[in-house]
Amino acid sequence: MNITTPQVRGMASKYNASYLFIDKQVENGFGQDVAIFYQDEQITYRQLQERINQFGNVLKQLGINMEQRILLACYDSPEFVASFFGAIKIGAIPVPVNTMMKPKDFEYFLNNSRSKVLVIQQDLWDTIKEDRQNFLYLEHIFVISTQAVNEAGVKDYCSWVEQASSELRSAHTCKSDAAFWLYSSGSTGDPKGVIHLQHDMEYAYENYARKILKIDKNDITFSASKLFFAYGLGNGMYFPLGAGASTVLMPDRPTPDLVFATIEKYKPTIFFGVPTLYGAMINHVEQSGKKYDLTSVRVCVSAGEALPAAYINKWKNLFNIDILDGIGSTEALHIYLSNQVGKIREGSSGFAVPGYEAKIIDEHGALLPPNETGNLWIKGDSIAERYWNLHEENKVKFQGEWFNTGDRYYCDEDGYYWYCGRSDDMLKIGGIWVSPIEVESSLLEHDKVLETAVVGEKNVDDLVKTKAYVVLKNGMEPSEELKDELKVFVKDKLAPYKYPRIIEFVDELPKTATGKIQRFKLRNI
Numbered sequence: 001m002n003i004t005t006p007q008v009r010g011m012a013s014k015y016n017a018s019y020l021f022i023d024k025q026v027e028n029g030f031g032q033d034v035a036i037f038y039q040d041e042q043i044t045y046r047q048l049q050e051r052i053n054q055f056g057n058v059l060k061q062l063g064i065n066m067e068q069r070i071l072l073a074c075y076d077s078p079e080f081v082a083s084f085f086g087a088i089k090i091g092a093i094p095v096p097v098n099t100m101m102k103p104k105d106f107e108y109f110l111n112n113s114r115s116k117v118l119v120i121q122q123d124l125w126d127t128i129k130e131d132r133q134n135f136l137y138l139e140h141i142f143v144i145s146t147q148a149v150n151e152a153g154v155k156d157y158c159s160w161v162e163q164a165s166s167e168l169r170s171a172h173t174c175k176s177d178a179a180f181w182l183y184s185s186g187s188t189g190d191p192k193g194v195i196h197l198q199h200d201m202e203y204a205y206e207n208y209a210r211k212i213l214k215i216d217k218n219d220i221t222f223s224a225s226k227l228f229f230a231y232g233l234g235n236g237m238y239f240p241l242g243a244g245a246s247t248v249l250m251p252d253r254p255t256p257d258l259v260f261a262t263i264e265k266y267k268p269t270i271f272f273g274v275p276t277l278y279g280a281m282i283n284h285v286e287q288s289g290k291k292y293d294l295t296s297v298r299v300c301v302s303a304g305e306a307l308p309a310a311y312i313n314k315w316k317n318l319f320n321i322d323i324l325d326g327i328g329s330t331e332a333l334h335i336y337l338s339n340q341v342g343k344i345r346e347g348s349s350g351f352a353v354p355g356y357e358a359k360i361i362d363e364h365g366a367l368l369p370p371n372e373t374g375n376l377w378i379k380g381d382s383i384a385e386r387y388w389n390l391h392e393e394n395k396v397k398f399q400g401e402w403f404n405t406g407d408r409y410y411c412d413e414d415g416y417y418w419y420c421g422r423s424d425d426m427l428k429i430g431g432i433w434v435s436p437i438e439v440e441s442s443l444l445e446h447d448k449v450l451e452t453a454v455v456g457e458k459n460v461d462d463l464v465k466t467k468a469y470v471v472l473k474n475g476m477e478p479s480e481e482l483k484d485e486l487k488v489f490v491k492d493k494l495a496p497y498k499y500p501r502i503i504e505f506v507d508e509l510p511k512t513a514t515g516k517i518q519r520f521k522l523r524n525i
Contacts, residue, residue, distance in 0.1 A: 012174035017198050018089035019170050021241040022049050030217070030244045036078055037220070037248045037266050043078055045244075051078065053168035054161045055086030061164070062140055064117060066091030066171055067178060071115035073099055073106065073124050075251035076227050079144050079157065081237055083119045084227075088179050088198075091171035095181040095193075096228040103128045105191075110135045112388070113181065113193060119144065119157060175199040181388065182230050184330045193388030194230075194330045203382040204234055204334040205242040207355035212324070212338050213270060213299065217244040220296075222268035224254035224277055225515075230330040231303050235272040256284035260292045267296035274304035274515035276451065278311045278323065283450055285318055287474055294319045303328050303335050304515050306419040306437050308444045309346035326350060327419065331403055333382040337417050347441060348416040349409075356380035358417065359402075360409055368410075373420050373435070376409040377402045408435070425519055427456040427464060434466060434498050436519070442493045443468060443500075446486060448476045453509050453517045457502060468500035469522055471509060478505035 022045070025031075031046035043051075059070070070087045072094055074080040080096070087094040097109045099121065106128045110118065114137040120128075122145035132138075142157040143149045149156035173179075179198040183191040209215045223235030227249075240247040248266045252258055254277060263271060271294075273281075278300075285292070300315070300323040307325035315323055326338030327349045337358060339350035352358045360374040361367055368374040379401045386394045397404050408420040420426065420435035427434040436454035443452045451471040456464040470486065472478060483503040490499040510521040 011172060012176070014170075014172050015175040015177075015198050016089060016091075016170035016173045017179050017201055017238075018052060018085040020202055021238050022052055022085055023170070025241065025244050028244065033217075033244065034246045035241060036081065037246060038078055041078070048078070048081065050166035051082035051161065052085045052089060053166050054164040055082045056089045056168045057164040058160050059087060059090055059092055059117065060168075062117070064090070064092050064140075066173070067093060068117075069093045069095050069113045069115040069181070070117040070119065071110055071113060072096045072228075073118065073120040074144065074227075075099060075121055076232075076236060076249040077144075077251050078249070079119070080227050080249075082161070084180065084237070088173075089168060089170045091173050091177070093178055093180055095183075096233070097183055098191075098228050099124060099226070103131055107131055107134050108191075109183065110138055116140065118142065121145075122147075122149070125154070173198055178385065182228075182233070182330050182333075192390060192393070194384045195386055195388055196333060196382075196384050200333050200382040200384070201234070201238045202242070203355065203380070205239055207380070207382075208335050208338070208353050209234065209239040209242065211354045212326075212335075212340055213239075213301070214341075215239060215243045215245060215270065219243060219245040219270055220248060220266060220268040221245065221270045221272070222248040222250070222262060222266060223272040224250075224259050225272055225274055225304070230333055231272070231274075231328055231335070234334040235270075235301070256281040260284075260290075263297065264293050269296060269298050270301065271297050271299075272301045272303075275302055275307045275311060276304075276511065276515040276517075278302060278307065278315060279444070279451060282311060282314050282318065283473055292319075294321060297321055299324060299341065301326065301335075305517065306347070306349065306441075308441045310441070310445045312344070312346045324350070326353075327407070327417075329405060331384045331397070331405075332356075332378060332380065333384070336378050336380055345414075345416045348412075348418050350417065351415055352378075352417075353380075358411075360411055370413045371410055373408055373410040375423060376405045376407045376417070378405060379403070422519070425455070427454075427466060436466075438494065439466060439468065439490060439498055439500060442490045443470065443486060445493070446489050448472055448482065449486070451509055451517075453519055453522055454500060455519050455522045457523075465501040466498070467502040467504065469504050469506050469509060471506060 025045050034042045035045045035048045036043040084094045095113050117140045119142045125143050142155045144157045177198050182194045221240045223232045225232035236247050302325045324339045326335035328335035336356040337349040357379040359377050362374050383403045406423050421437050439454045440452050450473045453469045457467040510518040
């Protein structure tokens with residue numbers, strides 16, 4: 001970043017992410033180009049810059065200082081982007097949170113982050129305002145609504161922003177300053193506040209978006225994964241903005257028919273989804289027989305959890321488009337292992353993304369040879385500084401430059417990484433380790449299975465047996481005969497000891513808002 005600042009003792013070189021992703025693009029001549037497609041609105045880079053500056057000035061007017069937290073409970077929208085970068089521009093800390101959570105969860109987010117400001121959609125505010133007395137640190141509430149907000153103690157987001165100045169200089173932050181927080185998805189327990197620094201977005205953009213996706217100013221991205229999710233934050237916001245490209249923002253829940261309609265309307269070139277959505281979209285096409293035009297899309301991406309090989313092959317057959325499966329995390333900000341165009345091995349997580357290193361170690365910290373399953377550790381400069389207020393867990397997870405992902409992996413002799421589950425998901429059956437992911441992938445190849453999750457269940461002799469929870473496709477009826485059929489199906493594909501001894505049909509699986517299956521909830525049934 002070329003920002004000229006006076007050399008003042010004690011002040012590091014200035015670096016503010018809002019300059020890199022917004023102001024610099026206007027300086028580079030992209031001011032009149034479309035940054036955001038949102039419903040029937042097209043917002044240029046200059047218009048977005050003005051909205052960001054206006055929100056930053058609103059915060060300054062209220063006396064919000066550097067490092068104070070701003071909780072964002074916003075749908076994917078221009079208001080989300082303006083609030084996020086507006087806070088960063090003045091050195092405050094935006095904290096996007098899951099908009100699908102319950103009132104007690106919002107109370108947790110507000111109090112755990114000690115946020116002084118809340119930016120929230122009208123319908124979400126209506127569900128939590130009765131608990132307002134429990135929000136210990138909250139001082140200012142901005143409600144986003146299509147109508148004027150007339151409620152005591154609540155500010156109308158639109159009217160406040162519209163009246164603010166559109167000129168704003170960025171705060172003197174540096175690369176190592178905290179820029180934003182994200183909360184982990186809670187797939188293994190309570191959400192954790194993950195602290196990311198000013199330079200983390202640039203690092204993820206430069207290494208994944210540019211080197212793997214080859215993104216440029218001519219691209220249009222569309223992410224079905226929401227902006228409050230680390231994966232979606234890159235897909236739908238700082239990846240396209242970093243390239244001077246455009247993003248399509250969709251505030252609604254990503255149902256297959258709506259996602260297909262959005263792709264056909266805006267014609268994105270890069271589409272981002274999660275495995276459960278790809279499975280639902282494939283099933284929707286197979287069940288409905290409808291044809292969709294995805295010819296604008298040059299590449300699809302999946303993350304969140306391992307993408308079954310069956311989905312990759314079916315998607316390729318339906319649309320002739322590759323899906324690049326990868327794995328990332330809230331702590332790493334985005335994807336650090338990924339398949340690449342021309343280098344796809346179905347069912348694997350691919351290679352380490354340039355700029356990142358990975359290693360697989362045993363419980364004693366020794367490096368493991370190819371094809372041996374162990375614990376995956378990663379290194380890269382977008383990894384979070386730490387968790388908020390979790391001293392003991394920080395010592396376990398963040399060790400020097402390395403981060404303990406908690407995932408079990410092996411790396412084959414060709415350098416491809418293969419996901420075997422979370423460390424606490426692995427099953428030991430008859431003294432032999434079994435990966436639930438491997439069993440799930442086999443079940444998903446059956447033409448009657450829509451979704452599945454595999455866990456361990458102890459029998460009366462206190463021995464662990466493999467249990468599969470199975471969601472059937474529409475029109476399929478559960479039966480004892482089908483259970484036997486599925487067991488034989490897996491036996492024919494995997495070593496006999498791996499097949500699920502117990503199968504239970506369910507209507508749905510417990511998931512996080514980002515589509516990750518919460519196996520720990522199934523283990524506790």
